[in-house]
Amino acid sequence: MKLKLEKHWTAGEKSVQRFNTAFLRDTNKLSQIKITIDNRKKKKTAINNSRTRAEKVKAQAEYTEANKKVKGIRIDKQNYVEELATTAEKAAREGNMEQLYDTTKKLAGRYSKPERPVKDKEGTWNVRTMWDTGRAFQIAAEMRRYNLEVLWISETHWTQAGQQRLTSGELLLYSGHEEENATHTQGVALILSKQAQNALIGWESHGPRIIKASFKTKKEDITMNIIQCYAPTNDYNEDAKDQFYNRLQSIVEKCPTKDLTILMGDFNAKVGKDNTGYEDIMGRHGLGERNESGERFANLCAFNKLVIGGTIFPHKRIHKTTWTSPDHTTQNQIDHICINKTFRRTIKDVRTKRGADIASDHHLLVAKMKLKLKKHWTTGWTISQKFNTTFLQDTNKLNKFKLALSNKFQAFHDILNGEGTTVESNWKGIKEAITSTCHEVLGQKKHHHKEWTTVDTLDKIQERRNKKAAINTSRTRAEKAKAQAEYTVVNKQVKKSIRTDKRKYVEDLATTVEKAARAGNMRQLYDITKKLSGNRRKPERLVKSKEGEVTTKIEEQRNRWVEHFKELLNRPAPLNPPNIEAAPTDLPINVGPPTIEEISMAIRQIKSGKVAGPDNIPAEALKADTKSQLYGSLWNNQLNGIHHSTSTSLTTKRHLIAWTEQHYGNFFDTTACLKR
Incomplete structure (x- = not known):
């Protein structure tokens, strides 16, 4: 019999081979089988060590006999499976569900799943702009498609600092120019998944080029500090570059050395593949030659002992390049993800995802992390449940609610007059009666986050994604130029379709507002007017x-x-309280x-x-x-x-x-x- 071996993943990444069959566990034949297999190995060794032809022939005959015994295990396994099948049929006829379940589980041949560590994935992406209509929706969709916990963004073109809740449930934290009337340039942000929001400790805005956030991890004493950057390009003067790196250095050095620190973003820096002098923080899997900005960046990483993740993992060239020039001929590695050297083994891989599409000249850069965020961490802040109270406007539902509540109140009324009851216990009883009735009759209110993009627009976005895949798989320059021209056409169609959807969405809201105003529904009027204002961003208040x-x-x-x-x-009470004269007559209260x-x-x-x-x-x-x-x-x-x-x-x-x-x-x- 050929035994199936299965890898069991451990925290140290060592694969331990285990026999994963119910047959071996139930019949206690594991030691017998090991002896049989070891005997065949010895016979194989005897064949290899034979010095004469006679010895080799004898050893070969013994090996054949040992091999037959090993194959005989298969017959025992077949008999064992037949016995289990008979037992399962008998248990089904007798209605013994527990025995039926156990036997079926044995027949499946697997007792437990291998504990494969689920890695958290962090990504950084220069999206060129988020100021255009519908960009946030598209970026969040790509984030979900690649199953990212946190997505860090460069070049948002948003001003000031604050947060915004996306309609799909993600939380967007952003940082830009502090001036209200500033130009829409630069800007950094991060999008948190619903799970990552529970692990967020706090975040800091450091202008239009740097944002920092801290998260709780599975390790109680370790905090994950992540810093997202958008560095000046080579066209900027030296003073602007010095100002950026000095500010970044002051932020990095404040992170405790015992915590995990990740530095990522668009640094516009080529570090190259030559790691001479930087062996501690670089590998040999970079791209190209180091430029001046790359020298600055490498020195910053060396001073703070930050390992550049994109240079230590071997990948194809196409999975290392993060930026493509406007003429589509030059590709460079200028986006980076770094981690402090103490936690070097925590980062498992860094590579680009070329399939992610947002009409940007940068690719999505993703890092797989072994240390996971603490996704169920709370601070004791409870979220109130919202019941669907609109059902009470229906007469039948209202009568049903009254009847159910009256029955529970009647049962509680007798307890209220009993001895030994306190106001606190009585109030808990009333609260339980009301909330349980709301659960049973009304149910919880479901929030339907309706996106205003239509199916036609989503189809165009998918078509644009397919065109980008065609660009990535082009083998000749002519094919690539043709695919790029088609991509440009589809991208224009996507932008036009999104603007059309937005216009129709606003018109529908305006019509609903008019109806609400005529009907005197002030709540609906207020809610829709709030949507029409379009300003759902909350500026951060220190x-x-x-x-x-x-x-x-x-x-x-x-x-x-x-x-x-x-x-x-x-x-405290005032030292000299005012002397208030008593009223001449008591009021009839x-x-x-x-x-x-x-x-x-x-x-x-x-x-x-x-x-x-x-x-x-x-x-x-x-x-x-x-x-x-x-x-x-x-x-x-x-x-x-x-x-x-x-x-x-x-x-x-x-x-x-x-x-x-x-x-x-x-x-x-x-x-x-x-x-x-």
């Missing part, structure tokens, strides 16, 4: 510590806000508990369409059943303890707490609320 230093980490920024409001809302009608009126006055708090109870759910006796019972039974509750509940609704605040003050901790 958060400073008490000492005036800028804080870039998200957790530190949150703690600073908590500290600020704690000081703001908890001022009813200080008794509110009636059910008053509570119902307060609930009805809450504005609909507002985001729920941490309790996840929308205002529409409260309005659906305002006549419930449960609120009044809770108020009458346990009013004395309600102000001790730190949970946001019905009492946090603005109109409902108005009466209570006059007598009991603010009964939830603002600082605790901010932390939540």
Whole structure:
């Protein structure tokens, strides 16, 4: 029998061969088989070491016998499989599903998958511009197509610094010229996948040429610092180059040596394939000859012990070139991904992906990382669930919701009057009743991020991608020139089609706005007007510590806000309080508990369409059943303890707490609320 061997990947990349058959495990014949195979190996060695013809003939005969015994294992395996099949049939007839499952698993012949390490992929790309209509959508699509965790971008042509949420769910962080009316040149950015957003610690904007971000990794004590750059070209004067590299040096040296530091981007620097004098930070797999910018870049890497990844992995020339000249005759390696020498083994490969297309003269450069981002890292910040409250506008759904909520409230009403209950436990019961009813009847609201690009435009983008593939596979100069001309034509069609789609999208929104205005639907009117404004980018606002230093980490920024409001809302009493004269007569104010009608009126006055708090109870759910006796019972039974509750509940609704605040003050901790 010919045994199938399987590689099992380990963290050290050593392949360990294991017999992966249920036959060997179930019959305990592994030692027997090893002896048989070892015996055949010995006979083979005896043949090779034979000195005379007689010895060789004898050894050959013994080897033939040993080989027959090894092949006899196949017969045992066939008998074993037949026995398993019979057992599986019997288990199926008897309805013994557990035995049927186990036997079927043995018949499959595999007990576990090999643990192949899943590598994170980071990419850097000079896209020429993101200022054109539809560019962000196309770049995000290519990012998903190549399964990148983070994509770093050069030449965005966006101004100022900030962040924007793309319709497909990715987060875009960008940095450009600080002036509001600056020209749309240079600019750097990064796009985070949904998983990478959970690992983001913080990010820093350093002008139109440098941006930095930090991420949590699987290793608790290691932070990944990535710096994206867009260096000046050779046409710039020496002062501009010195200013860029001095600023870059100041940023790199602030990264702790114990952390993983990655430097990447378009450096407009050719480092060449000669690594003489730079053996510690370069390999011999670069391209061309080193130029002046390459000398600067290599010196920076040598000083900071950064290994240039594109020079240490052997690849074809086409997988090393990152830039093509406008005449399509010259190709160079000017985009780079570097990593500090301590973590040299963390980077597994660096190469270009020529299939990625955005109508740029640069290729997408991708690095495979062994150290993965910590994708499920959270800071305790919970995201509220949104229920589909629009269903409550339907009479049938509303009645169903009322009935379900009434039944749960009726069951809870008996518990409310029991002994040993606290206001906190009772409130949790009410909250659970309302939220569970929302889950059952309404369900969660699904966000449909509708792209305004049409199928026709997507087809043209795919056609352009095919034309680029034709350019990459051209064998002669004539074929390449023809493919390039066709690519230019299709690219113009893509731009025209995107502009047409955008115009139609805006016209449809304007029509919807008019209908919403005539119908008096102010919420829809506001939302669509916000879309029509087109400015969804949020400029970055710096958060400073008490000492005036800028804080870039998200957790530190949150703690600073908590500290600020704690000081703001908890001022000490004045030393000389004002002497306010008492009123001559008491005002006729009813200080008794509110009636059910008053509570119902307060609930009805809450504005609909507002985001729920941490309790996840929308205002529409409260309005659906305002006549419930449960609120009044809770108020009458346990009013004395309600102000001790730190949970946001019905009492946090603005109109409902108005009466209570006059007598009991603010009964939830603002600082605790901010932390939540």
